[in-house]
Amino acid sequence: MLTFDSSGLYGDGLLSKEHFGGERREELQEAMADLQARFEADELGFVDTPDADGASIAAWAEERRSEGWTDQLVIGIGGSSLGAMAVLDSALPDQRDGLRAHFADNLDPESVDRLFRTLNPEKTVVVVITKSGTTIETMSQFWLARQWLVEALGEEAANKQIVAITDPESGELRKLVDNHGWWDFDVPPNVGGRFSVLTPVGLVPLALAGYPIQELLEGARSARDNRQSLSESAQIWGTIAAEHLALADAGYNELVMMTYGDRLQSLVDWFCQLWAESLGKARNRQGELVHRGMTPIKAVGVTDQHSQVQLYMEGPHNKHITFLEVRNFEADRIIPESPPLPRALQHLQGKPISEVFAAELRGTRDALRQAGRPTSSWIFERITPGSVGAFLFAWQMITAVAGELMDIDAFDQPGVEMGKKIAHGLLGRPGFEEYAQQGQGGPDGPAEESRRIL
Ligand code: PA5
Numbered sequence: 001m002l003t004f005d006s007s008g009l010y011g012d013g014l015l016s017k018e019h020f021g022g023e024r025r026e027e028l029q030e031a032m033a034d035l036q037a038r039f040e041a042d043e044l045g046f047v048d049t050p051d052a053d054g055a056s057i058a059a060w061a062e063e064r065r066s067e068g069w070t071d072q073l074v075i076g077i078g079g080s081s082l083g084a085m086a087v088l089d090s091a092l093p094d095q096r097d098g099l100r101a102h103f104a105d106n107l108d109p110e111s112v113d114r115l116f117r118t119l120n121p122e123k124t125v126v127v128v129i130t131k132s133g134t135t136i137e138t139m140s141q142f143w144l145a146r147q148w149l150v151e152a153l154g155e156e157a158a159n160k161q162i163v164a165i166t167d168p169e170s171g172e173l174r175k176l177v178d179n180h181g182w183w184d185f186d187v188p189p190n191v192g193g194r195f196s197v198l199t200p201v202g203l204v205p206l207a208l209a210g211y212p213i214q215e216l217l218e219g220a221r222s223a224r225d226n227r228q229s230l231s232e233s234a235q236i237w238g239t240i241a242a243e244h245l246a247l248a249d250a251g252y253n254e255l256v257m258m259t260y261g262d263r264l265q266s267l268v269d270w271f272c273q274l275w276a277e278s279l280g281k282a283r284n285r286q287g288e289l290v291h292r293g294m295t296p297i298k299a300v301g302v303t304d305q306h307s308q309v310q311l312y313m314e315g316p317h318n319k320h321i322t323f324l325e326v327r328n329f330e331a332d333r334i335i336p337e338s339p340p341l342p343r344a345l346q347h348l349q350g351k352p353i354s355e356v357f358a359a360e361l362r363g364t365r366d367a368l369r370q371a372g373r374p375t376s377s378w379i380f381e382r383i384t385p386g387s388v389g390a391f392l393f394a395w396q397m398i399t400a401v402a403g404e405l406m407d408i409d410a411f412d413q414p415g416v417e418m419g420k421k422i423a424h425g426l427l428g429r430p431g432f433e434e435y436a437q438q439g440q441g442g443p444d445g446p447a448e449e450s451r452r453i454l
Contacts, residue, residue: 001381002223002390008365008375009243009320015374019246020239028238031404035234043411045190046396049198050220050389054213057185057200061207065098069125069161073115073145074205076129076165077105077137078277079193082270083202083392089266090388091211092330098210099125104145107137116144121152125208127163129201131187133171136423142173165200192411194274195396198389212385219389224397234401237394241401247320247374248294254319256312258299260361261326263383265300268324271395272296278399278410285407292406302360309364313371321368323377325361329354330382 009015020028038044074081081103088096104115126149128142149158159180166173168186177184185200196202198220203213224233244255255275257268280293299308301323312319337350348356368375380387403410418435425435 002219002387002394003379003381004240004394005377005379006240006243008369008377009247011369013372014250015243015246020242024242024246027405028242031401032234032238035401035404042190044400045188046192046195046198046400047224049188049191049196050217050224050393052198052200052203052217054203054207054217057203058207058213061098061204064125064208065210068123069099070123071102071119072099072125072127072205072208073102073104073119074127074129075104075138075141075145076127076201077135078273079196080129080131080135080138080165080201081105082194082266082273083197084205086266086270087197087202087206087216087385087388087392088209088211090263090383091209091385092263095211095385096209099208101205101209104141105137107141112141112144116148121149124149125161125163127165127205127208128173129165129187129205130173131167131171131193131196131201133166133173133175136420136427139172163204165204194277195411197270197392215385216389216392219384219386220393221389222386223390223393237397237401240394241398241405243376244294244320244398245402245405251318252320252374253293254295254297256297256299256308256319256321257324258301258304258321258364259324260301260357261324261329261380261383262300264324264326264380265298267388267391268296268298270392272298274395274399277413277416279402279406279408280415281406281408282415283408285409290406290408292408301364302357305360305364312373313368317372320374320376321365323361323365323375324380325377326380326383328382 010017035044039047074084084101085103088101102115102119104112126142126145128138128145130138130142133139146158146162149161152158153161159182162180162182163184164173164177164182165185166177166187167189168174169189176182185204187196187201188199191199193201198217203217206216207213226233247253257271259265259268275294275296282289282291284290284292297308297319299312299321312321332352332354334350334352335348335356340346341349365375365377378391380391400410421432421435422438425432425438428436
């Protein structure tokens with residue numbers, strides 16, 4: 001079970017129920033109607049992703065796992081890797097007893113080199129994931145990986161050890177697949193990168209790793225379908241999105257997601273991308289400059305109680321802190337009752353670590369509330385594939401509704417595109433020369449302002 005508790009958003013100086021009446025209620029209804037229209041126009045492909053054919057992917061992965069591979073090198077970045085990483089990090093050891101996963105997203109040359117030095121090409125399947133097929137980070141590492149396989153195994157065997165996940169028709173990777181006959185899976189054209197975790201983008205590496213993808217999909221489906229009617233479930237996403245936006249409008253436009261459960265940490269990285277890249281936009285749907293967005297921030301409980309929480313408690317009133325709370329853990333330890341600790345610590349003795357952990361969470365949340373800070377909680381009864389699937393789907397829906405309420409396009413990323421174009425230009429891609437000019441820093445570049453430190 002997964003529950004969202006928003007009671008800490010209401011009260012003195014924060015939200016009130018009246019806030020969502022009248023004009024705001026109408027705005028929400030309009031946004032939901034617009035979203036429904038987009039869904040009917042087939043623009044919201046992610047809503048259907050929980051219906052993916054997990055059984056076929058799982059069966060395919062099972063066959064591959066029986067072929068003697070031990071590792072998978074998953075090459076992709078952003079929406080093409082964060083989802084699988086997050087889900088896999090939330091797994092228990094027996095939910096990831098298939099191929100060991102190594103994610104190659106960043107381009108640090110030392111990290112890239114380390115991967116190829118430590119993995120065995122005879123035992124490693126290369127999974128390349130890029131919807132566009134032109135992402136520099138992904139394609140440059142993939143070309144290295146392919147060469148690495150070919151040198152070790154020869155071209156024919158190497159081709160059988162490559163899995164490509166890309167657009168079914170367009171893009172440079174699709175052309176390569178068609179020429180080389182690698183294993184391949186489609187990214188649905190109407191599903192954008194950061195909304196694609198429940199497509200082959202996330203499901204294939206997860207299934208190869210031995211993760212129960214069907215339970216993940218089932219959880220996402222339940223989150224989508226478990227209400228009597230679509231409008232009732234839409235109401236839930238709409239209310240949560242509206243609460244986040246109302247807080248942002250009141251100045252609380254930074255959203256701290258703080259985990260109390262280490263297996264949930266990477267889900268926050270996934271969330272940060274979804275929230276930032278979907279909602280941080282310069283222009284609204286009418287093309288007017290609006291510069292909207294809510295900054296996501298990752299925090300880890302209890303560790304960050306000794307670090308960031310001081311700022312959240314006493315710094316500017318601009319943060320909404322949402323906790324990821326786990327009610328039941330799969331393992332626990334009791335603090336020994338003897339020999340006795342000094343008197344000031346004796347109350348800890350005989351208590352399970354989970355109780356201490358829960359008290360730390362409660363203490364932090366209550367103190368934040370007393371300090372007048374908005375807080376909310378996502379409560380995982382247990383961390384299971386089902387509850388993780390529900391969490392993923394819930395945030396995709398909330399993000400989509402928030403985009404609609406903000407009157408921006410949550411599904412594009414023009415800011416990111418320009419950086420990619422400049423990088424292509426600087427690296428000499430034909431037709432991108434004008435972008436290379438923009439990448440030189442211009443006549444008043446930063447050099448004069450640099451300070452030598454060492
Ligand atoms: O959410 C997005 O659209 C992006 O983060 C992309 O997933 C990322 O840029 C990688 O793109 P691609 O899959 O085309 O390589």
